[in-house]
Amino acid sequence: MKLIDGGITAAKGFEAASTAAGIKYQGRTDMAMIYSTSPAVSAGTFTSNVVKAACVKWDMDIVHSEKPLQAVVINSGIANACTGKEGFDACEATAKAVEEVLNVPYDTVAVASTGVIGMQLPVDKLTAGAKAMAPKLEGSIAAGTDASKAIMTTDTVNKEIAVEFEVGGKKAVLGGMSKGSGMIHPNMCTMLAFLGTDVAITKELLQEAVSEVVCDTFNMITVDGDTSTNDTLICMANGLAENEIIDKKGTDYDSFKEALLFVCETLAKRMAADGEGASKLFEATIVNAKSKEDAKILARAIVGSNLSKAAIFGCDANFGRFLCAMGYSGVDFDQEDVELFFKSVNGTLKVFDKGTPIVFDEDEALKIMKADTVTIYVDMHEGSAKATAWGCDLTYDYVKINADYRS
Amino acid sequence: MKLIDGGITAAKGFEAASTAAGIKYQGRTDMAMIYSTSPAVSAGTFTSNVVKAACVKWDMDIVHSEKPLQAVVINSGIANACTGKEGFDACEATAKAVEEVLNVPYDTVAVASTGVIGMQLPVDKLTAGAKAMAPKLEGSIAAGTDASKAIMTTDTVNKEIAVEFEVGGKKAVLGGMSKGSGMIHPNMCTMLAFLGTDVAITKELLQEAVSEVVCDTFNMITVDGDTSTNDTLICMANGLAENEIIDKKGTDYDSFKEALLFVCETLAKRMAADGEGASKLFEATIVNAKSKEDAKILARAIVGSNLSKAAIFGCDANFGRFLCAMGYSGVDFDQEDVELFFKSVNGTLKVFDKGTPIVFDEDEALKIMKADTVTIYVDMHEGSAKATAWGCDLTYDYVKINADYRS
Numbered sequence: 129m130k131l132i133d134g135g136i137t138a139a140k141g142f143e144a145a146s147t148a149a150g151i152k153y154q155g156r157t158d159m160a161m162i163y164s165t166s167p168a169v170s171a172g173t174f175t176s177n178v179v180k181a182a183c184v185k186w187d188m189d190i191v192h193s194e195k196p197l198q199a200v201v202i203n204s205g206i207a208n209a210c211t212g213k214e215g216f217d218a219c220e221a222t223a224k225a226v227e228e229v230l231n232v233p234y235d236t237v238a239v240a241s242t243g244v245i246g247m248q249l250p251v252d253k254l255t256a257g258a259k260a261m262a263p264k265l266e267g268s269i270a271a272g273t274d275a276s277k278a279i280m281t282t283d284t285v286n287k288e289i290a291v292e293f294e295v296g297g298k299k300a301v302l303g304g305m306s307k308g309s310g311m312i313h314p315n316m317c318t319m320l321a322f323l324g325t326d327v328a329i330t331k332e333l334l335q336e337a338v339s340e341v342v343c344d345t346f347n348m349i350t351v352d353g354d355t356s357t358n359d360t361l362i363c364m365a366n367g368l369a370e371n372e373i374i375d376k377k378g379t380d381y382d383s384f385k386e387a388l389l390f391v392c393e394t395l396a397k398r399m400a401a402d403g404e405g406a407s408k409l410f411e412a413t414i415v416n417a418k419s420k421e422d423a424k425i426l427a428r429a430i431v432g433s434n435l436s437k438a439a440i441f442g443c444d445a446n447f448g449r450f451l452c453a454m455g456y457s458g459v460d461f462d463q464e465d466v467e468l469f470f471k472s473v474n475g476t477l478k479v480f481d482k483g484t485p486i487v488f489d490e491d492e493a494l495k496i497m498k499a500d501t502v503t504i505y506v507d508m509h510e511g512s513a514k515a516t517a518w519g520c521d522l523t524y525d526y527v528k529i530n531a532d533y534r535s
Numbered sequence: 536m537k538l539i540d541g542g543i544t545a546a547k548g549f550e551a552a553s554t555a556a557g558i559k560y561q562g563r564t565d566m567a568m569i570y571s572t573s574p575a576v577s578a579g580t581f582t583s584n585v586v587k588a589a590c591v592k593w594d595m596d597i598v599h600s601e602k603p604l605q606a607v608v609i610n611s612g613i614a615n616a617c618t619g620k621e622g623f624d625a626c627e628a629t630a631k632a633v634e635e636v637l638n639v640p641y642d643t644v645a646v647a648s649t650g651v652i653g654m655q656l657p658v659d660k661l662t663a664g665a666k667a668m669a670p671k672l673e674g675s676i677a678a679g680t681d682a683s684k685a686i687m688t689t690d691t692v693n694k695e696i697a698v699e700f701e702v703g704g705k706k707a708v709l710g711g712m713s714k715g716s717g718m719i720h721p722n723m724c725t726m727l728a729f730l731g732t733d734v735a736i737t738k739e740l741l742q743e744a745v746s747e748v749v750c751d752t753f754n755m756i757t758v759d760g761d762t763s764t765n766d767t768l769i770c771m772a773n774g775l776a777e778n779e780i781i782d783k784k785g786t787d788y789d790s791f792k793e794a795l796l797f798v799c800e801t802l803a804k805r806m807a808a809d810g811e812g813a814s815k816l817f818e819a820t821i822v823n824a825k826s827k828e829d830a831k832i833l834a835r836a837i838v839g840s841n842l843s844k845a846a847i848f849g850c851d852a853n854f855g856r857f858l859c860a861m862g863y864s865g866v867d868f869d870q871e872d873v874e875l876f877f878k879s880v881n882g883t884l885k886v887f888d889k890g891t892p893i894v895f896d897e898d899e900a901l902k903i904m905k906a907d908t909v910t911i912y913v914d915m916h917e918g919s920a921k922a923t924a925w926g927c928d929l930t931y932d933y934v935k936i937n938a939d940y941r942s
Contacts, residue, residue: 179862212891245855442938448652455586484619485653531849
């Protein structure tokens with residue numbers, strides 16, 4: 129597997145376009161289209177929030193059916209959540225506009241939205257935007273990059289990645305893009321992620337790989353503990369790599385899954401690092417826990433704690449907050465077993481040793497905590513399971529961004 | 536029942552003292568002592584965090600035994616959590632210092648701490664402080680008020696209250712004090728609360744009343760979602776009201792429980808309103824839910840959401856965030872049933888009507904949201920259960936306070 133340039137258009141047959149449809153933002157692109165020249169099998173994971181956006185319901189119907197998926201239309205600015213029947217009608221109108229211009233059945237067109245909840249989408253602008261993008265579809269890297277920019281809301285950087293790997297002697301590619309900065313606590317965040325691969329794989333195995341990988345990547349990040357109404361990840365596989373179709377587990381499946389894990393973990397970490405107002409990536413790694421589930425819960429509790437996040441922002445080695453978060457996570461453990469370390473590119477420092485605080489050098493702690501990525505590393509000494517979760521610090525800018533989001 | 540002046544010293548036989556022991560803060564009081572002239576039965580609720588402070592373990596041993604409770608010694612500045620055996624020894628040394636000066640058995644002396652986790656208490660200062668307070672014990676209102684100030688950390692105001700009520704023809708009093716401003720998400724917050732009543736009641740009924748009332752009051756507040764290692768509520772009942780002892784449920788028990796509910800709810804709301812950095816009290820009321828448990832989970836999800844809290848700070852009527860929080864709370868419901876209102880002393884405004892957003896007057900919304908207390912009122916239309924939770928807004932000052940707590 130090797131990293132290559134590009135994102136959603138990197139794999140064979142994937143094209144993208146974007147446009148400034150004036151949905152809510154002015155003077156920037158706010159719609160993107162992804163198109164596979166060949167009908168693709170799809171897999172997806174969607175928000176676990178019972179208040180699901182209209183577009184999430186629309187996409188679940190397609191992805192969970194046997195239908196192929198050929199295009200995705202995305203808008204930023206308005207989330208199309210809590211919008212009743214009018215919201216669902218907007219999804220259908222968008223898909224039908226795509227049918228008209230691309231000559232693909234409207235029920236093979238997914239739609240995704242991110243932005244303010246509880247506001248209706250301007251359907252005319254949406255359908256006009258879809259129609260404007262169709263003739264501009266391109267397989268170039270630049271087209272993919274532009275699409276990844278059009279779906280941003282409070283994101284400060286676009287997020288895309290692509291890797292090349294081998295399956296059955298054939299070169300295959302997996303590329304993807306994602307957005308997400310606030311309301312990020314995926315159970316399956318408003319994170320949106322779209323992946324395209326030219327690998328040939330059955331729908332069942334694609335979904336299994338996606339579901340497993342999402343649990344260890346996107347579902348292990350948090351910005352603010354708020355699980356969005358719109359979280360959507362869709363992966364399309366169009367088979368244009370011409371490998372022998374992956375229809376059972378084995379070397380080929382493993383190669384694909386390795387690529388998928390790398391792509392998802394990279395996009396997830398970039399989303400966490402670009403969390404609203406964030407100044408750094410905050411990572412928690414739990415090792416030697418009783419079970420994988422325990423390790424995941426503990427790691428997420430640490431990166432999810434407001435007090436921990438504020439300490440990371442302040443470069444304050446207030447390790448008690450991390451232990452406290454572990455303590456209320458719901459996992460049972462004995463603090464007498466626990467060792468806790470601060471880690472970064474600037475060094476490693478043990479601060480808590482099996483029930484007892486260690487007197488440490490504050491200057492050394494400060495140096496470690498000033499890095500762009502700070503890791504809380506915890507050895508539970510009770511088993512062999514491990515997990516890592518990613519979040520970001522809690523800053524003045526988070527409050528600023530969210531105290532007046534709508535205006 | 537009527538509100539009277541005072542706090543922890545309001546009931547007969549309760550005395551208090553405070554001192555500046557120099558534990559961590561300089562130039563302010565940081566230790567308090569509560570003393571009942573007559574041995575009291577006690578009841579308590581303690582943090583559900585598995586990382587429990589040494590003092591919590593000490594107090595649980597006493598409160599969960601048949602022993603009477605006669606004194607409580609509290610310090611602010613250092614929490615005595617994650618401190619191993621040395622921390623537990625500090626509790627014992629404190630209780631023994633009290634035994635020496637007050638001539639009460641050391642195992643009838645509770646200790647409580649609040650402040651930084653993972654730092655050892657200076658035992659000499661602690662025992663010297665305990666000894667200095669004993670001769671200063673007084674039943675005056677002023678002594679109680681001073682005690683309520685000595686236990687403050689980032690609190691901006693002290694919190695105390697007292698009520699008078701009748702049991703079996705006798706006048707009885709219940710007074711209390713609490714502190715808590717950050718790391719507040721009680722499952723049983725570092726909130727500390729101490730209540731003293733002169734009512735005569737059995738230990739069993741006292742514990743039952745306390746456990747039930749805490750669930751609807753202190754356990755329904757949140758400042759930051761972080762459940763402390765030190766949360767402690769202790770209620771002492773010394774029987775000096777000379778009522779016939781309450782040993783069964785009935786009118787007398789109900790009178791006491793009503794007083795207890797009022798006192799706990801008042802202290803809990805004051806703690807939420809004084810949450811770290813808070814500019815206002817943020818209340819969520821759920822009505823007509825399927826079950827009480829559902830109503831509580833939904834109400835807590837709303838006041839616990841960072842995005843909701845930031846919107847409350849910004850007076851932004853971004854109602855989708857409240858619906859979103861309800862959606863990820865874990866409670867199953869249909870948004871098509873839900874009505875959502877903004878309420879305050881400045882008016883009531885419906886913004887979401889059974890699945891559909893209502894176009895509302897932004898100026899009216901702003902007026903409502905500018906009040907000191909803002910309520911999100913949600914009618915679920917699916918049952919008859921209700922619950923209220925209290926929190927506060929998320930502000931720049933929260934980040935400021937917590938980015939550099941230790942210095």
